[in-house]
Amino acid sequence: MTLQEFFHMGGYAVYVWSSYAIALVVLVANVVAPILQRRKLFVQLARRQRRERRES
Amino acid sequence: MTGTGAIFCLEASGLGCVRDDRSLFEDLSFRLSSGQVLLLEGRNGSGKTSLLRLLCGMRQPDAGEIRWDGEDIFGLGPDYHTHIAYVGHKDGVKHDLTAFENLKLARGLAAPNLDTSIEDALRQVELWGFDDVAARNLSAGQQRRLALARLLVTRANLWILDEPFTSLDSRGIAIVETLFSNHVAHGGMLAVTSHHQVQLGDAETIRIDLSS
């Protein structure tokens, strides 16, 4: 099972690897989304709390 | 108007309400029993309407409990609703139906008040003669009085009213105030929000100011 054969996937390389590529994208997107959301929320809350501290 | 002399009691303990994650009020408690009036005051947006909707059982309180005769109103459901009548900002009047039909419907959906006919109710709000007029053709004040006439055709002990005097002229306000004082005099209960100074004679009034 050489590396070259592995990537060839018995001639179905296009289908197999495109499926796995899409799977990778979907899974990574699902992991990254909450992280970005959390960061955005923290920035928002921090700015709001600074503004409140300045007013009080 | 009940006149049956039965003593009922609405008790709220530790009520809290959050709207669009802004806390309108917290830890609000009061006891309202037969013959008493709960007067809610406070500037716009202080949660008066939300509190009334909590009392109607239309919305779950975010904190605390509301009991009717010791039982949680959400557990009672329709059994609690037989005791109350609600008139909100919207009149709840169908414009395509006549005044008579509107009251006939309201009577059928609630516990009917057998000793007040629809005609009596219309007479008390001075809408007799308009009974076969489609509600669409009534003035705003007349429609408001028609909505309030709904209270008379049902056997509700607790009237929950949100700004009942809006769009009423001075004559209308006088009529409605006599209805309220009769209701309270006969052992009924009233929970009302109003910017207008409500004259209810010597009825025992509990005032709650929500904007404090």
Add this chain to the structure above:
Amino acid sequence: MLRFFHQLGSPKHFYRIAGRWIPWLAAACAALMLIGLYQGMVVAPPDYQQGDSYRIMFIHVPSAWMSLFIYIVMAVAGAIGLIWHMKLAEVIAISSAPIGASFTFLALVTGSIWGKPMWGAWWVWDARLTSELILLFLYLGVMALYSAVEDKRTAARATAILAIVGVVNIPIIHYSVEWWNTLHQGPTVTKFGAPSIDLRMLIPLLVMAVAFKLFYATVVLMRARVEVLQRERNAQWVRELVDIS
């Protein structure tokens, strides 16, 4: 035990506990996924009929399972949130919807790609793929409803109702699509399932299925934490958290 649930019920504790679990879940998921992929892509023999194209199965089948599993979890969590007013259940239900939709989409895409070499068409009105497509619409309906309602507590409760109605309809829809498929598919009924399961193919499939479940657990906790922060943003513990971060 009750104290644990009660403790978990409070958002602050949930935030902390979930925070501690996520790294472990993520590590376990990654490990299992690597093992599963290695076994599936390297160790497992090619299929006598489909050659190596069947290896798409190792992500298509688990994600199809997950799409249904997550919808059921969403409906159950929604029901718990509705009946016992547990804020946490609502948060879990809502956080699950996008993940479920992603798995459904993934199952659809990999399914049609897998179908291409076998039937020469990108889309086949196969019973399972059609059911999967309808399931995607159900997910999109849930997510659209949640974003349409302004007050997030009301939105969560409305979507819980929709999820419950959806979960009741899923078997009905699946049965009617199967029935429809046998009527129209006629003689060329192709068994779209995995080929005769050789043990060396089954093991990676199950390993990947478990890996996907761990993936779901990790990501749903991550999303739930952000949702909790969003809902509790006026609470004191969130303010402190924001200050120190």
Add this chain to the structure above:
Amino acid sequence: MNTPSLSRAFALLLWRDLLLAYRRRTEMINPLLFFVLVTTLFPLGIGADPALLRQVAPGIIWVAALLAAMLSLDSVFRSDFEDGSLEQFLISAQPLSILVLAKVVAHWLITGLPLLIVAPLLGLLLDLPAASISTLLVTLALGTPVLSMIGAIGVALTVGLHRGGVILSLLVLPLYIPVLIFAANAVESAGAGLPIVAHLSLLTALLVLSTSLSPLATAAALKISLS
């Protein structure tokens, strides 16, 4: 204290909705016109070959009926929500699911049943054989109430939203698929002389299931939308 009778409230609400519809009876024609219009679009798109039309006619008519039913759903709660009557139902002495059932039955009588009047005409338009047309009527009679019942849940969920109509179709159409499959296929099988008892029994099962369960879901959805 005589408890207010359930059937009286149900009959009263049914009477009210039918009366309201009667007073605006010109509006009752709209779903029918939509039904006919959509059905006539298909031959213009597919072509007028009778053999082809006859083959796809059951599907076309049922998809058109389904869309007509869905478009008329908005009227179930919309006017009551705007004038405040819906709030009165929530605090009425009757269980809300019974009132909802009355409203949905009224909605079906006003918008669903009339589709049966026009259906034979469309059957002729698409050259359906007689056996198919009679089956079409039976499936519409069994299917349109299910469309109203399930649709009411979607309407109750979106009644509070200012642009609820767009989302309504996304929520409701996937749930309509079983009805479409069983009904359209029944008409097709009838045309081919095949037995349709299986289709009709499944449609009846859907009818019983939706009539018993959907009012509960609709009532719960209304309470949430109006909270």
